[in-house]
Amino acid sequence: MLSPPTTCYLLLLQAHRSQRGFFEFPNHGSPQAKGDKTNGSDFGYVGIDAILEQMRRKAMKQGFEFNIMVVGQSGLGKSTLMNTLFKSKVSRKSVQPNPEERIPKTIEIKSISHDIEEKGVRMKLTVIDTPGFGDQINNENCWQPIMKFINDQYEAYLQEEINIDRKKRIPDSRVHCCIYFIPPTGHCLRPLDVEFMRRLSKVVNIVPVIAKADTLTLEERDYFKQTIREELRANGIDVYPQKEFDEDAEDRMINDKIREMIPFAVVGSDQEYQVNGKRILGRKTKWGTIEVENIAHCEFAYLRDLLIRTHMQNIKDITGSIHYETYRVRRLNESNGHFTPHPSDHPLWRNLCNCYPMQMFWFFFFKLPTK
Amino acid sequence: KQEVSYNAPELRLMWSNGEGARAVPLAGHVGFDSMPDQLVNKSVNHGFCFNILCVGETGLGKSTLMDTLFNTKFEGEPTQHNQPGVTLKSNTYELQESNVRLKLTVVNTVGFGDQINKEDSYKSIVEFIDAQFEAYLQEELKIKRTLHSYHDTRIHACLYFIAPTGHSLKSLDLVTMKKLDSKVNIIPIIAKSDAISKSELAKFKIKITSELVSNGVQIYQFPTDDESVAEINSTMNSHLPFAVVGSTEEVKIGNKMVKARQYPWGTVQVENENHCDFVKLREMLIRVNMEDLREQTHTRHYELYRRCKLEEMGFKDTDPDSKPFSLQETYEAKRNEFMGELQKKEEEMRQMFVQRVKEKEAELKEAEKELHEKFDRLKKLHQDEKKKLEEKKKSLDDELNTFKQKKTAAELLQNQAQQAGGSTTLKRDKERKK
Numbered sequence: 075m076l077s078p079p080t081t082c083y084l085l086l087l088q089a090h091r092s093q094r095g096f097f098e099f100p101n102h103g104s105p106q107a108k109g110d111k112t113n114g115s116d117f118g119y120v121g122i123d124a125i126l127e128q129m130r131r132k133a134m135k136q137g138f139e140f141n142i143m144v145v146g147q148s149g150l151g152k153s154t155l156m157n158t159l160f161k162s163k164v165s166r167k168s169v170q171p172n173p174e175e176r177i178p179k180t181i182e183i184k185s186i187s188h189d190i191e192e193k194g195v196r197m198k199l200t201v202i203d204t205p206g207f208g209d210q211i212n213n214e215n216c217w218q219p220i221m222k223f224i225n226d227q228y229e230a231y232l233q234e235e236i237n238i239d240r241k242k243r244i245p246d247s248r249v250h251c252c253i254y255f256i257p258p259t260g261h262c263l264r265p266l267d268v269e270f271m272r273r274l275s276k277v278v279n280i281v282p283v284i285a286k287a288d289t290l291t292l293e294e295r296d297y298f299k300q301t302i303r304e305e306l307r308a309n310g311i312d313v314y315p316q317k318e319f320d321e322d323a324e325d326r327m328i329n330d331k332i333r334e335m336i337p338f339a340v341v342g343s344d345q346e347y348q349v350n351g352k353r354i355l356g357r358k359t360k361w362g363t364i365e366v367e368n369i370a371h372c373e374f375a376y377l378r379d380l381l382i383r384t385h386m387q388n389i390k391d392i393t394g395s396i397h398y399e400t401y402r403v404r405r406l407n408e409s410n411g412h413f414t415p416h417p418s419d420h421p422l423w424r425n426l427c428n429c430y431p432m433q434m435f436w437f438f439f440f441k442l443p444t445k
Numbered sequence: 446k447q448e449v450s451y452n453a454p455e456l457r458l459m460w461s462n463g464e465g466a467r468a469v470p471l472a473g474h475v476g477f478d479s480m481p482d483q484l485v486n487k488s489v490n491h492g493f494c495f496n497i498l499c500v501g502e503t504g505l506g507k508s509t510l511m512d513t514l515f516n517t518k519f520e521g522e523p524t525q526h527n528q529p530g531v532t533l534k535s536n537t538y539e540l541q542e543s544n545v546r547l548k549l550t551v552v553n554t555v556g557f558g559d560q561i562n563k564e565d566s567y568k569s570i571v572e573f574i575d576a577q578f579e580a581y582l583q584e585e586l587k588i589k590r591t592l593h594s595y596h597d598t599r600i601h602a603c604l605y606f607i608a609p610t611g612h613s614l615k616s617l618d619l620v621t622m623k624k625l626d627s628k629v630n631i632i633p634i635i636a637k638s639d640a641i642s643k644s645e646l647a648k649f650k651i652k653i654t655s656e657l658v659s660n661g662v663q664i665y666q667f668p669t670d671d672e673s674v675a676e677i678n679s680t681m682n683s684h685l686p687f688a689v690v691g692s693t694e695e696v697k698i699g700n701k702m703v704k705a706r707q708y709p710w711g712t713v714q715v716e717n718e719n720h721c722d723f724v725k726l727r728e729m730l731i732r733v734n735m736e737d738l739r740e741q742t743h744t745r746h747y748e749l750y751r752r753c754k755l756e757e758m759g760f761k762d763t764d765p766d767s768k769p770f771s772l773q774e775t776y777e778a779k780r781n782e783f784m785g786e787l788q789k790k791e792e793e794m795r796q797m798f799v800q801r802v803k804e805k806e807a808e809l810k811e812a813e814k815e816l817h818e819k820f821d822r823l824k825k826l827h828q829d830e831k832k833k834l835e836e837k838k839k840s841l842d843d844e845l846n847t848f849k850q851k852k853t854a855a856e857l858l859q860n861q862a863q864q865a866g867g868s869t870t871l872k873r874d875k876e877r878k879k
Contacts, residue, residue: 128734
């Protein structure tokens with residue numbers, strides 16, 4: 075197999091199409107001219123690289139899906155941050171006709187979908203809100219409804235996938251990314267934060283952010299971040315980007331940079347102000363205007379670039395090929411053990427585990443109406 | 446269209462294609478327009494797979510055409526014409542053009558059309574295609590699977606080489622294509638088309654197309670739903686089957702070297718669209734529709750195979766109003782069947798084991814018996830020898846005794862003689878002295 079390509083990534087070739095993010099892929103050199111003599115090509119241009127354009131066309135036609143969940147106590151600016159990220163009223167609060175500012179007695183899961191389009195690229199964005207999380211006096215097991223929701227989406231996808239007659243494109247409602255809002259106490263993570271992230275990081279990509287970071291000075295912020303990182307490490311919590319899923323050295327390099335910066339200290343706003351002749355998103359206070367997209371003020375831009383401009387596809391890939399597959403394996407093994415008279419220590423059964431008739435068998439069990 | 450609602454009926458998440466989702470305008474640049482780039486980037490890192498099956502009689506220039514299409518000399522020698530059946534030989538190559546890495550697999554039908562009885566020719570081809578689907582299906586159904594890094598061997602395009610007779614399709618062609626059209630994307634091409642004149646070619650193409658239509662053969666249609674390629678694709682659709690000429694040899698035309706076939710009466714240039722449809726084939730197969738071919742293979746042909754295979758095994762999707770009772774029965778029956786098979790297998794293995802042990806025992810007994818016999822024989826031999834030796838010894842002893850007796854008797858006589866006539870001994874002595 076050829077070694078990882080040393081030519082430049084397409085992201086840079088298409089730089090004119092979108093603003094570059096902060097986490098750029100390294101530029102190893104200019105794109106090679108068409109018709110270059112390369113391995114396997116003796117002369118002339120075949121046109122294999124036209125497949126990239128074909129893929130792009132297909133992707134543009136199909137559109138993309140992205141499902142993002144926000145988790146955190148009330149008042150941490152979750153809705154505002156979503157609106158800021160996607161520069162439109164995508165949060166639940168903005169959509170609800172009569173926004174009641176009541177805190178629910180139990181955790182609710184509320185999803186809302188939007189069709190957004192930018193430069194011909196269509197996206198179905200789903201924002202999943204979790205009002206009530208962490209707001210009760212007794213917050214024990216508050217992660218359970220969220221876990222259940224996430225697993226339900228995996229289940230729905232799995233059920234679709236094992237249909238005999240299945241759709242051309244299985245609708246993807248799986249939660250790709252879960253943004254966890256950490257209150258800006260400046261000290262350390264609370265037990266609730268640790269518990270939640272510990273459990274959920276195993277089933278979904280977690281991106282922790284320090285909410286309302288404009289209450290922290292830069293030194294306090296750095297100290298807070300460092301403490302959080304240490305605590306995450308100490309508790310074995312793998313947040314996105316997870317070290318074990320780095321694909322190659324370049325990936326690792328880029329992701330190491332990100333891992334040094336998380337959690338991002340963000341400020342959200344949907345108000346525009348005039349600063350230095352430009353209209354920018356910000357928060358106006360008596361002591362100054364915090365510019366949301368100014369990296370000297372807060373790290374919103376880094377978060378936006380990570381989530382949207384550079385790593386969105388990767389986030390979806392990890393959800394699909396790792397978290398979903400983990401769920402699937404667990405689920406299929408469950409269904410196997412549940413129905414068999416001889417549990418897995420029957421020698422013949424064990425030997426047949428991964429071979430064809432056995433697979434058919436779990437498959438069949440699976441299609442029974444469960445519970 | 447599935448609807449899922451959680452705790453708030455007024456906000457519903459709908460899974461279907463954007464229906465039910467609100468369209469919202471963006472107040473600024475968000476940046477997800479880089480998604481196609483991100484997706485393409487990932488694919489570039491991962492590499493691409495493309496698998497072509499070439500079906501056609503021996504000697505129609507299949508290998509040469511592949512060489513010409515991909516501008517490279519794939520290894521291999523021309524096949525002989527005396528193959529007993531049709532076998533499929535597949536070779537995988539890694540090609541790279543700019544930053545795109547392609548894992549190209551070319552599958553050739555060896556011996557197609559060479560047999561006297563060609564009734565079963567199509568079978569090995571169908572089996573091969575099915576085997577690739579089967580391998581993918583097995584991977585997809587594994588509990589621990591690695592679809593992400595799976596080397597997809599499913600055939601994305603089948604180039605069917607039609608012999609340039611100029612008349613019509615052979616019945617072998619019709620039968621084979623009919624068997625393949627629901628399993629693979631068929632692109633019919635007229636091979637070695639420099640053997641046909643332009644006017645004959647036009648008639649030939651019409652005849653072929655009408656025969657395909659009247660026999661209900663579904664060949665691959667270049668897609669016309671995407672407006673950026675709809676026009677070129679629909680034009681090309683009307684040029685099918687492509688009349689191609691393949692050549693890897695270069696000839697100087699003007700001041701350029703071009704791929705061509707040189708005859709005494711002229712030179713056929715491969716990349717000259719007036720001479721043949723090679724450029725059209727390359728354009729359609731590689732530069733415009735490669736991704737669509739892969740997609741059709743996955744979403745249409747593979748799905749059909751999967752559906753048929755699963756239905757064949759007795760699986761059905763559960764309807765919302767399915768009767769759990771009948772399903773329970775089927776479940777019990779299937780489970781019993783499977784357990785029965787397991788037990789049968791176990792029994793068989795046990796029987797076989799017992800059988801083997803018995804056989805081995807018998808063998809060993811035989812051997813033991815032989816050994817005993819041998820031992821007895823040797824013993825007897827030994828005893829016989831011993832007896833013989835003893836007899837010999839006895840006779841020797843007897844001889845010795847006799848000799849001793851004789852000796853004693855002789856000595857006695859001598860003594861007597863000495864005492865009786867001492868003079869005679871003197872006389873004898875004198876005689877001796879003489």
